[in-house]
Amino acid sequence: MRRRSTLKEVAAALDLSVATVSRALGGYEDIAAETRRRVAEKARELGYVPNMAGRMLVSGRSGFVGLVLPIRGPNFVDSFLGEFVTGLGEGLVAKGVDLMIATASAGQSELDVLKHLVQSGRADGVVLTRIAEDDERVKFLIERRFPFVAHGRIADDGASYSWLDTDGKGAFRTALSRLYALGHRHVGLVSIEERMNFRHDREEGLESAAAEAGDPAVRLSIVRAPRFDEAAHRAQIRGMLSAEDRPTAIIGLIDELALMVMREAEAMGLAIPRDLSVIGFDNVPAAAFATPGLTTFDQATHERARESAGMLIRLIEGEEKGPLSSLKVPRFIERGSHGPAPRHARPRIRQI
Amino acid sequence: MRRRSTLKEVAAALDLSVATVSRALGGYEDIAAETRRRVAEKARELGYVPNMAGRMLVSGRSGFVGLVLPIRGPNFVDSFLGEFVTGLGEGLVAKGVDLMIATASAGQSELDVLKHLVQSGRADGVVLTRIAEDDERVKFLIERRFPFVAHGRIADDGASYSWLDTDGKGAFRTALSRLYALGHRHVGLVSIEERMNFRHDREEGLESAAAEAGDPAVRLSIVRAPRFDEAAHRAQIRGMLSAEDRPTAIIGLIDELALMVMREAEAMGLAIPRDLSVIGFDNVPAAAFATPGLTTFDQATHERARESAGMLIRLIEGEEKGPLSSLKVPRFIERGSHGPAPRHARPRIRQI
DNA sequence: TGCCAAATCTAAAACGTTTTGGCTGGGACA
DNA sequence: TGTCCCAGCCAAAACGTTTTAGATTTGGCA
Numbered sequence: 001m002r003r004r005s006t007l008k009e010v011a012a013a014l015d016l017s018v019a020t021v022s023r024a025l026g027g028y029e030d031i032a033a034e035t036r037r038r039v040a041e042k043a044r045e046l047g048y049v050p051n052m053a054g055r056m057l058v059s060g061r062s063g064f065v066g067l068v069l070p071i072r073g074p075n076f077v078d079s080f081l082g083e084f085v086t087g088l089g090e091g092l093v094a095k096g097v098d099l100m101i102a103t104a105s106a107g108q109s110e111l112d113v114l115k116h117l118v119q120s121g122r123a124d125g126v127v128l129t130r131i132a133e134d135d136e137r138v139k140f141l142i143e144r145r146f147p148f149v150a151h152g153r154i155a156d157d158g159a160s161y162s163w164l165d166t167d168g169k170g171a172f173r174t175a176l177s178r179l180y181a182l183g184h185r186h187v188g189l190v191s192i193e194e195r196m197n198f199r200h201d202r203e204e205g206l207e208s209a210a211a212e213a214g215d216p217a218v219r220l221s222i223v224r225a226p227r228f229d230e231a232a233h234r235a236q237i238r239g240m241l242s243a244e245d246r247p248t249a250i251i252g253l254i255d256e257l258a259l260m261v262m263r264e265a266e267a268m269g270l271a272i273p274r275d276l277s278v279i280g281f282d283n284v285p286a287a288a289f290a291t292p293g294l295t296t297f298d299q300a301t302h303e304r305a306r307e308s309a310g311m312l313i314r315l316i317e318g319e320e321k322g323p324l325s326s327l328k329v330p331r332f333i334e335r336g337s338h339g340p341a342p343r344h345a346r347p348r349i350r351q352i
Numbered sequence: 353m354r355r356r357s358t359l360k361e362v363a364a365a366l367d368l369s370v371a372t373v374s375r376a377l378g379g380y381e382d383i384a385a386e387t388r389r390r391v392a393e394k395a396r397e398l399g400y401v402p403n404m405a406g407r408m409l410v411s412g413r414s415g416f417v418g419l420v421l422p423i424r425g426p427n428f429v430d431s432f433l434g435e436f437v438t439g440l441g442e443g444l445v446a447k448g449v450d451l452m453i454a455t456a457s458a459g460q461s462e463l464d465v466l467k468h469l470v471q472s473g474r475a476d477g478v479v480l481t482r483i484a485e486d487d488e489r490v491k492f493l494i495e496r497r498f499p500f501v502a503h504g505r506i507a508d509d510g511a512s513y514s515w516l517d518t519d520g521k522g523a524f525r526t527a528l529s530r531l532y533a534l535g536h537r538h539v540g541l542v543s544i545e546e547r548m549n550f551r552h553d554r555e556e557g558l559e560s561a562a563a564e565a566g567d568p569a570v571r572l573s574i575v576r577a578p579r580f581d582e583a584a585h586r587a588q589i590r591g592m593l594s595a596e597d598r599p600t601a602i603i604g605l606i607d608e609l610a611l612m613v614m615r616e617a618e619a620m621g622l623a624i625p626r627d628l629s630v631i632g633f634d635n636v637p638a639a640a641f642a643t644p645g646l647t648t649f650d651q652a653t654h655e656r657a658r659e660s661a662g663m664l665i666r667l668i669e670g671e672e673k674g675p676l677s678s679l680k681v682p683r684f685i686e687r688g689s690h691g692p693a694p695r696h697a698r699p700r701i702r703q704i
Numbered sequence: 705t706g707c708c709a710a711a712t713c714t715a716a717a718a719c720g721t722t723t724t725g726g727c728t729g730g731g732a733c734a
Numbered sequence: 735t736g737t738c739c740c741a742g743c744c745a746a747a748a749c750g751t752t753t754t755a756g757a758t759t760t761g762g763c764a
Contacts (some may be wrong), residue, residue, distance in 0.1 A: 004471065006750060017714045022752060032712060049471045053408035054750030057719045062404065063474075064452070069438055082434055086421055089455030093465075098474060100416070100452045103441030113445075119356065119401045122415075122450060230641055260641075267643055289582055289612075291619055358720060369744045374722060384742060406720030409749045 005046040014042050025050075064100045065092055065312055066123035068113050068137075070130055071104045079284045080301055081129065084151070087302040088127060091309025097124075111136055118146050125316045127151065127308055131163075131197045147315040149308045149324075152197040162315060164308055164326040166299040168198050168281070171330045172205030172251070175279050175297075176213075178332075179249045183341035184277060185217045188240050188247035190233065190257045191224045199253060202281065206251065221247055233257060237264045241276075248341040249277035255284040255296055262290060262337065273339035283333055292336030299330040357398040366394050377402075416452045417444055417664055418475030420465050420489075422482055423456045431636045432606075432653055433481065436503070439654040440479060443661025449476075463488055470498050477668045479503065479660055483515075483549045499667040501660045501676075504549040514667060516660055516678040518651040520550050520633070523682045524557030524603070527631050527649075530684075531601045532565055535693035536629060540573045540592050540599035542585065542609045554605060554633065573599055585609060589616045593628075600628065600693040607632035607639045607648055614642060614689065625691035635685055644688030651682040 011021045016039070024031045024039035031039075042048075056062050067088065069081070089099045100123060104113045114137050117123050124147065128137055131152035141148045142161055150163040179187055189206055192199055203222070210218050223240060225232035237260060240246060250265075252258025258280030262272055270276050272292060280287055283298035307326065314320045363373045368391070376383045376391035383391075394400075408414050419440065421433070441451045452475060456465045466489050469475050476499065480489055483504035493500045494513055502515040531539055541558055544551055555574070562570050575592060577584035589612060592598060602617075604610025610632030614624055622628050624644060632639055635650035659678065666672045 004473065008750075018751085019714055019716090019753080020712085022750095023713090026752085030712065035712080047471075049473070051409075051750050052414065052472060052474055053405050054719090055752075056405035057403075057409055057721090057750075058752045060719075069441065085453060086455055089421065089453055090457050093455055093457045098452050098454065100450050101437065101441055102450065103438055103445055105442050105445045119399070120404060121356065121401070122404055230637075263643065285582075291615065359722095360720075370721085371723080371744055371746090372742085374720095375743090378722085382742065387742080403720050406749090407722080409720075409751090410722045412749080 004051075005048050006051065007048070010039065010043050010046055010048050013046065014038060060121075061124050061316075062122055063096070064098050064123045065309070065316075066100050066102055066114075066117045066126040067129070068102045068104075068110055068117065068126070071110055080282060083301040084129060084305045087305025088309050091306035092313070095309070095313050097309075097313060111140065114140065118144060125149070125312045127312060133195045133197055133200055135197075147312060149312040149315065151304070151308060153201075153325075160323060162311060162323040162325060164304060164311065164324075164328070165201075166198075166304070167327055167329045168202040169205035169208070171281065171297045171332070172202045173209040174332055175251055176206055176209040179277060179279070179338065179341075180209075180213055180215075180218070182249075182277070182339065183343075184247075184249040185215070185341070186219045186221065186245065186247045186249075188221045188223070188250035189253065190237060190240075190250060190261055191222055191253040192227045192257075193224045194227050202253060230260070233260055234264060237261050238268070241265060241268055241270065247276075249279070249338065252278065252280045255280035255282040255287045255294060258294055258296065258337075259286060259290060262294065272337055275342055277338035277341070279338055281330070287333075288335070290337070295335045295338045296333050297330040298333050299328070304328065356403075357400050358403065359400070362391065362395050362398055362400050365398065366390060413476050413668075414474055415448070416450050416475045417661070417668075418452050418454055418466075418469045418478040419481070420454045420456075420462055420469065420478070423462055432634060435653040436481060436657045439657025440661050443658035444665070447661070447665050449661075449665060463492065466492065470496060477501075477664045479664060485547045485549055485552055487549075499664060501664040501667065503656070503660060505553075505677075512675060514663060514675040514677060516656060516663065516676075516680070517553075518550075518656070519679055519681045520554040521557035521560070523633065523649045523684070524554045525561040526684055527603055528558055528561040528565075531629060531631070531690065531693075532561075532567075532570070534601075534629070534691065536599075536601040537567070537569045537693070538571045538573065538597065538599045538601075540575070540602035541605065542589060542592075542602060542613055543574055543576045543605040544579045544609075545576045546579050551605060558603065582612070585612055586616060589613050590620070593617055593620055593622065598628075601690065602628065602630055604630070604632045607634040607636045607646060610646055610648065610689075611638060611642060614646065624689055627694055629690035629693070631690055633682070639685075640687070642689070647687045647690045648685050649682040650685050651680070656680065 007018050007021050011018045014021070020031060020035065021039050024036045025043060027036070052063060067085065092099050102113045102117050104110055114126065117126060126141070126146070126148045128148055128150040131138065131150050138150060138161060148161070150161060151165065153163050153165050176187060189203065191203060206220060210220050221240060223236040225236055240250065241264060250261045252261055258278050261278050265272060265276050272278055278294065280294050280296040283296045287294035287296050311324050315324070359370050359373050363370045366373070372383060372387070373391050376388045377395060379388070404415060419437065444451050454465045454469050456462055466478065469478060478493070478498070478500045480500055480502040481504070483490065483502050490502060490513060500514070502513060503517065505515050505517050528539060541555065543555060558572060562572050573592060575588040577588055592602065593616060602613045604613055610630050613630050617624055617628050624630055630646065632646050632648040635648045639646035639648050663676050667676070
């Protein structure tokens, strides 16, 4: 088993100086091509791998990009985050940057973790997910002039920092207009309580589309419960479905909620899409697999994550001065969970 | 916004030497208590945060532990891995160690990524998940004498490296004997094709328990499909359920598969648990939420991950010489998805 | 032959920390 | 009074790299 060797050792083996070896490996032009070749060969032979610490020390960069996992639990790494992390990792590794994942330990807030990350210099830039309306992490980073990319915008000003986002507003407008065209007039939305940006965005899309329909018959019913409180969500869904004038279509803020609607509806004896149309957002794997398949929107999380990696690296390298941004329109995936509004008498709800 | 300051600056501000400041902050006894106090105060005042690179360089440690994400996709970060990552992160941060996540980019194997991680010195130790039978990563790390902890054992020798694992064998024995006691004689298993350790372990448990029942009526039907090939799994499940002499109980190697069984069974008009008992493994959130709730085993992934963090750190610090190991028995979570075998499907033979 | 520019290489400094092996001054002790 | 010890502090080296400013060599040309 060969020990890791250093520049000094490679230099000694070739009777060159450390500086020459360093520059040769760096591909500098002021080193003769032949020398570069010899150095490269010897380095390989000795199993030379640059020491990060040495490099970091002089460059002032850590070669890491940080991601702070949100604190919710116990399984807050949902399929979105999982996909995001892998996409990010792939995008970074392609540029020779590594990804560090920071988690909060008991008693630490997400902001504390972020501060530690930034101040210790363990990361050269960070990626933020799940931007809240008026997010304190964003404020901190901007004030600190620390490179970051946010997955999601802040409600008001989108100009002062770099972000990339999905057009949830547009997506939910699309959803409503499709449903409207299919005859639905009363549409439900199962949403969350947290003041997240994407929630705001999507709800706004739904509301604006409803208003623009110019049809007094159009009606929206919105219920909200804390993000991970399944019991509360279920209760609200049941309440919505067992109301005398229940919606003929229900949209889930995210697939998870839409799938919950489907299951509750089925448990109550409603057939989908005959008695109820359901639309989600995210296109999680389970959405394709549900019966019927869940109609939803795909935001290509994996690709967006790769893209944010590239964006962040450009920011860190200082290649770009101004903030970057990118808004992508999610793809509408039509499966079997939505259809024409039921014409006639509604089936009796099975009491549970 | 205050710039990060260095030891030198703190030293200058107090008219002390860098060495003294370093030792004072390190809490060494050969620095007067009063001096230590003054140093600590000034360091706080100046916002001193130790520079990792400097520290790494002299200590030879990076302060990182690595985890290589398995390559499968697109969403290979399932709920197990998500929970594992957060648990690991929490366990590490408590010790001042950070977690780096390495992903493979196109064309790289998981082993390549691991090698890079180890050779570049970016991590002081690694955690391995999803151990295959005869895992090449394990071999590499052992040969290299690189500290690591595996979540899962290698089939043959469990002595030569550190691991922690769940007693899947015991769990599946439990599952079978419970089902047997409830009158089930023909039990199905929906498994995967990959030669993973946990698969081997659990299947063995089932088979040994079946053999030990000493009842010729006991019969096992096992089907296997590639881990992420949902279509294949569904087809196999349907095949199993539509057979003339279908099992009265089906066990899923993991909850995901068990839930799939439940959905397919319901789609085929079978009531659970009246017509079919289903048992899973993992206790994913969806298991509690399914109707009826899925009976399953809980391996407390989060806590196990924390534990592996502690184990790995002890290994890195060199506090422990010999390999460490820990085998935990998963908790049997009885929900509504299993019950007595249907009478008509099979004559009662005898109670155990 | 002498000079100059280009090509190639190098010494040394710098990055921020920890650790080693002292140094210093004062009190205890003979 | 001289010697020794000890608490408290420090200078310098070391870790491995990159970069800067220069040194050396080579060959062309007058």
